Amino acid sequence: MSILTKIFGDPNAKYIKKLEPLIAEIRKLGARCEKMKDGEIRELAAGWKEKVKKGKTLDEILPEVFAATREAAKRKMGSGHFDVQMIGAEVLHQGKIAEMKTGEGKTSYAVSPAAALNAISGKGVHIVTVNDYLSRRDAAWIGAVYNALGLSVGIIVHEQAYLYDEEFSNEEFQDARLKKLKPCARQEAYAADITYGTNNEFGFDYLRDNMAREKSEKVQRGWNFAVIDEVDSILIDEARTPLIISAPAEEAGEKYQKFARLIPTLKEGGDYNIDEKMRAATLTDEGIKKMEELLGIKNIYTEKGVSEVHHIEQALKAHTLFQRDKDYVVKDGEIIIVDEFTGRLMYGRRYSEGLHQAIEAKEGVRVKQESVTMATITFQNYFRMYKKLAGMTGTAATEAEEFSKIYNLDVMVIPTNKPLIRIDQPDLIYKNEAAKFEAVIKDIKAKQEKGQPVLVGTISIEKNEFFSHLLNQEGIEHNILNAKNHLKEAAIIAEAGKKGKVTLATNMAGRGVDIKLGGEGASQEEYQAVKQLGGLYVIGTERHESRRIDNQLRGRSGRQGDPGESRFYVSTQDDLMRIFGSDRIGTIMGKLGLPDNVPIAHPMISKSLEAAQKKVEGHNFDIRKHLLEYDDVINKHREVIYRKRDRILDIYESMKSGEKVDKNSKFQITNAKQIPNSKLQNKENESFREMILENVEAEIEQVVSFHTQSDDETAWNIDEIYEVVDTIFPLPLEVRLKMDDIQKTAGDKAEDVRARDKLINYFIDLAHKVYDELVERINALADNDTPLSPSGDPPPKIGGEIKVKPMQQVEKMILLRSIDMLWVEHIDAMDHLRTGIGLRGYGQKDPLVEYKREAYQMFIQLNNNIQKQVAYSIFKVGLAPQGKEQRVINNKQELIFKGAEKTSNQESRIKNYGQDNVSVAKPAKIGAVSGTQIKEAPVESSRGGSAKKVGRNEPCPCGSGKKYKKCHGK
Secondary structure (H helix, E strand, C coil), X not given: CCXXXXXXXXXXXXXXXXXXXXXXXXXXXXXHHHCCCHHHHHHHHHHHHHHHHCCCCHHHHHHHHHHHHHHHHHHHHCCCCCHXXXXXHHHHHCCCEEECCCCCCHHHHHHHHHHHHXXXXXXXXXXXXXXXXXXXXXXXXXXXXXXXXXXXXXXXXXXXXXXXXXXXXXXXXXXXXXXXXXXXCHHHHHHCCXXXXXXXXXXXXXXXXXXXCCHHHCCCCCCCEEEEEXXXXXXXXXXXXXXXXXXXXXXXXXXXXXXXXXXXXXXXCCCEEEECCCCEEEECHHHXXXXXXXXXXXXXXXXXXXXXXXXXXXXXXXXXXXXXXXXXEEECCEEEEECCCCCCEECCCCCCCCHHHHHHHHHCXXXXXXXXXXXXXXXXXXXXCCXXXXXXXXXXXXXXXXXXXXXXXXXXXXXXXXXXXXXXCCCEEXXXXXXXXXXXXXXXXXXXXXXXXXXXXXXXXXXXXXXXXXXXXXXXXXXXXXXXXXXXXXXXXXXXXXXXXXXXECHHHHCCCCCCCCCCCCCHHXXXXXXXXXCEEEEECCCCCCHHHHHHHHCCCCHHHCCEEEEEEEECCCHHHHHHCCCHHHHHHHHHCCCCCCCXXXXXXXXXXXXXXXXXXXXXXXXXXXXXXXXXXXXXXXXXXXXXXXHHHHHHHHHHHCCCCCHHHCCCCCCCXXXXXCCCCCCCCCCHHHHHHHHHHHHHHHHHHHCCCCCCHHHCXXXXXXXXXXXXXXXXXXXXXXXXXXHHCCCCHHHHHHHHHHHHHHHHHHHHHHXXXXXXXXXXXXXXXXXXXXXXXXXXXXXXXXXXXXXXXHHHHHHHHHHHHHHHHHHHHHHHHHHHHHXXXXXXXXXXXXXXXXXXHHHHHHHHHHHHHHHHHHCCCCEEEECCEEEECCCCCCCCCXXXXXXXXXXXXXXXXXXXXXXXXXXXXXXXXXXXXXXXXCCCCCCCCCCCCCCCCCECCCCCCCEHHHCCCC
16 A cells, blocks of 8 residues: 555545445435336436436436346346446446446446446447457346347447347347348448447448548447446557558569578678567568578668568568467467457458468468558557547456546546455465476376366466376366367356366457356355365466456356465466566575475565566557657547548538538538638538539649749740640640730739639639539539449439539549548558668657657658649549440559458458459559540648649659650650
8 A cells, every 4th residue: 555545545435435325325316216117217318318418417217227227137138237247337437447347247237327327319329349259258247237228239340230129030140149131231230319338330331431422331339338348458458559441562482482491591690680678570680691692682672672671671570470270370270369367369451561471471371462551540549539438347457557648537436346365375485387287297297186166377378288288198178268179168167166076268258258166057065166176276377477367267166255276386497577576586595495386475575476477568658659650640640631522521421412512511621721712712621522623723723833932933834834825634735825925914013913813713714614614514414314333233313403513523522532542552651661760760850849840841752742643633524435334444453342351460361341452553643534635633641741742854743764854744
């Protein structure tokens, strides 16, 4: 206990005490609810929504809602809420984290009153779980309670969605409760009052929504209130795992296979160095020379480039830092990542930056194609979008600082319903692993002979299988639970509490399971027999680097006041002690001269172990905080770009419905300064025409201003202005003569400005005229035949009149495609910037400050490039006849959406809902009249720096080697 706590008291205890009057009021109202019929409770619930609409706050109706929820649970689930569960629900409603021990009813009971209360607002509540199974199970378990209160429940899982419907029978499931899950559209599940789903599904749906080409394709409706189950797992353990939607990139399989053969010839210490603490492996100068000899080259950097060195380093990392059956398993010819915190297989996830391919080459399985990122977000930034966020877990107090600093979430420890009587024995520390293993087996054997059930926790599949081998040698019957046989998890856990049972499990036994004494469905006699033996005995075979994981393992024992016992066995050769621990323990044991099989247990040793764990936790917190600081930069970019896309979709929707767009959502598509003489000035951006011409005007103003900077009007580059504007839209020859006349009016400085403005206005007037002619030409086709949208669907008709004209569809397509293609390039450019920015530290510069500065310049450039892309694309559009149909075509490869891949931790491949396949094309003009040659507009790189005009005699930026005027400057 700290000195401050001794002086001022425990703030957690004070908070819980303040809630006692509320709990008393809920009990009082609960007595009234007991006398109500089911229909009366439903009517009562309907009245809450009316009260909220009339201005009552949720806090004002909270006691009534909580009391009714408790009564509904009694009737539908057989038992109501304990007072401590109501305290947990209040903590969740206040937007805090509730730490509730295992078996205290977090998932099914504590969350339901808070979810029901917040669902009354009609803005939606998201309940976030760690896997699809739990999403379905939890929604099915508690769905009847929500239904009794007149609230609908949706479930979002991988490629499926459901609504809870008591009248429906789903033959897909064996469990009677799951049979009530009715398949539905994803939008319907999100439209429900309460929606269950995994963190991955919520995050990927957000990214997919922001790649949608129609508003109707979007599924989410906002981020009002989220309750995260196992909040520490999602917001801390997975905080370093970005969600990524990707598309196939270049093939590099042969390179990975070649380096997989060469790396084993290198020697640690001479050719490369390993830093296990930082998870880094680097080649020494000798190692680089050796690789150059093996590859038959003199200088790998000049002859092969940095990308070759990157592939080598990833291969080195795969061989030295990533171990089979610890970090990954090989299953069905694929590399499957093992979650280091849960021990579960992470199907569909892939390491990034070529590391996964390097591991595939190392293990001799097929090397899959690399990918390019289309959209990405971290869980940290996704969940911070919610207006109110809450969470629950059995272990959060040790990470309270991180929850507070990163997510502004306070942690409240909820008291147990019954006193915790589990005995946590002190750690036993051995000199080496062999002695520790021997002691563990001896302890297991003794407990089994006594009849006490034993749960043995290991930190990896490799150690799990090793202990299984040792137990088999001793003839000890046991069940083994790890990611390889996770399908049997429910059956194994159901037996783990039986008399004399030994269960050997990885960390996966620490989450979402409840081991009951005597086994699942045990009789009272069986339960009492195991209880008399001391309950479940938990053995930890080594300390995890996180205290939370150790506490989760311990938490399997001693549920709801049951007896239990736990003990950890540690050796000085364990990874935690070897990498992060001090040498003092090994030194002390050496000086004592104790035999290997004699352990020591001393408070100083325990403190040293805890200090090592705190050191790792602090180190990991710093990494997560550091990553967030960098991710916050691109997150701001993401928000702006996604708002632009939303605005475009809103305008298109208003065209279809005939309604005006909300003026509050107004924004400028172009990043250029206000054009003084714009014909669009003082107009609302309520149509695509205004958006498009804004970009065109800004580009014209930029081109003319750039080539008329000189005070000497004779130095103005009129030819260049003509040629560049001609690449935006076709100019007749007489325009050139008019330009000469305007130039002749220039003289002194004031006249120069007027002449410059005349040129700008002249081209803007021409642009409007040419654009209006283009619109008329394309829309004229509607008089003869119904035009098709790019998706092939005819425009909607309202009152017999086509509200969306063909050109409006083209405008939407140009705007979205320009943003999407350049956003993909921007993500890639930002990733490259971030990868190399750390080197700025050697120049005595703060890498984060430098990253923010350059990222800002790159974002300005991105907006300028979007402006250019729109301006240079729109006038190249035409309609090409295809039989009787008229379709908008593109003379180059389009960015289309088909089979887009998502990746979490770096690549998780799934189908993209409602979209086609992703292939990436460089920014290009969109479409042309068939048979017409089109000049490509000069599109500047989005990679950092301010916009620089390419001179006519400079090399073309496209990389062709030709002069710009002979290539894209034609």
